[in-house]
Amino acid sequence: MPTVKDIRQQAGEEPITMLTAYDAPTAAVVDDAGVDMILVGDSMGNTALGYDTTLPVTVDEIASTTGAVSRATEDALVVADMPFLSFGADEAAAIENCGRMLKEEDADAVKLECGPHTVELTERLTNLGIPVMAHLGLTPQHVNQLGGFFRQGTDQDAAQAMLELAEQHEEAGAFSLVLEHVPANVAADITDALDIPTIGIGAGPDTDGQVLVVNDILGLSERTPPFSEQFGDVKGEMERAVEDYRDAVESGEFPAEEHSHVEEGVENLY
Numbered sequence: 001m002p003t004v005k006d007i008r009q010q011a012g013e014e015p016i017t018m019l020t021a022y023d024a025p026t027a028a029v030v031d032d033a034g035v036d037m038i039l040v041g042d043s044m045g046n047t048a049l050g051y052d053t054t055l056p057v058t059v060d061e062i063a064s065t066t067g068a069v070s071r072a073t074e075d076a077l078v079v080a081d082m083p084f085l086s087f088g089a090d091e092a093a094a095i096e097n098c099g100r101m102l103k104e105e106d107a108d109a110v111k112l113e114c115g116p117h118t119v120e121l122t123e124r125l126t127n128l129g130i131p132v133m134a135h136l137g138l139t140p141q142h143v144n145q146l147g148g149f150f151r152q153g154t155d156q157d158a159a160q161a162m163l164e165l166a167e168q169h170e171e172a173g174a175f176s177l178v179l180e181h182v183p184a185n186v187a188a189d190i191t192d193a194l195d196i197p198t199i200g201i202g203a204g205p206d207t208d209g210q211v212l213v214v215n216d217i218l219g220l221s222e223r224t225p226p227f228s229e230q231f232g233d234v235k236g237e238m239e240r241a242v243e244d245y246r247d248a249v250e251s252g253e254f255p256a257e258e259h260s261h262v263e264e265g266v267e268n269l270y
């Protein structure tokens with residue numbers, strides 16, 4: 001099982017793989033495939049809970065899903081994504097919420113959507129023994145401030161500010177950095193500037209690793225971002241299975257003899 005130290009040391013070596021998971025069976029498949037890290041993403045808001053954004057996701061929802069994912073995972077490093085307002089407002093509350101993921105739900109690390117307000121918190125959490133994965137670029141918890149899910153770091157000043165924040169989080173102890181929806185050249189420069197690994201999503205080929213939302217790669221999402229890729233058609237397979245079940249019940253083919261048991265010792269009841 002990789003530790004956060006192993007992941008740190010993978011920077012510039014083997015590409016690091018990460019996928020999200022929101023339940024135990026999916027986590028088991030991702031883990032068995034040898035993916036390095038499983039992110040219990042707050043993207044569960046859109047992908048699993050039926051919300052339009054990640055904002056309504058609660059600490060309890062991330063916690064119980066992290067528990068399910070951890071129980072199904074033998075090898076991968078499990079990272080709990082801290083939801084909107086579970087950190088950043090009050091330090092003690094943030095420590096309690098993040099600590100709960102390790103203490104009660106067996107996560108190995110937490111991820112924070114970052115800004116200037118998370119530098120000190122990253123240091124505090126790291127000092128307390130809670131490994132932090134930082135996240136810069138498009139941070140969907142800021143959708144109301146950003147005005148949409150747009151690419152970030154698209155001018156010199158914004159790219160420079162992103163690099164500085166990345167360096168501050170590295171300095172504060174983050175063990176890795178997610179870069180979401182940023183120009184490939186900006187992500188490449190940030191990757192070069194840091195010792196810790198960068199994990200890109202919509203950030204081009206030059207980050208140390210890649211992460212995608214599992215529902216998107218499986219073909220389960222209604223809408224996918226332009227930087228994602230569908231690697232399977234699980235929705236099509238689910239539709240086929242559910243329709244076959246419905247047809248089998250309606251036609252009387254199911255249940256068949258092998259699905260039923262007759263208790264010979266029970267007399268006719270009427």
Ligand code: KIV
Pocket residue numbers: 020039040041042043044081178180201211212213
């Ligand atoms: O919530 C999530 O799934 C994420 C990834 C897209 C990095 O934050």
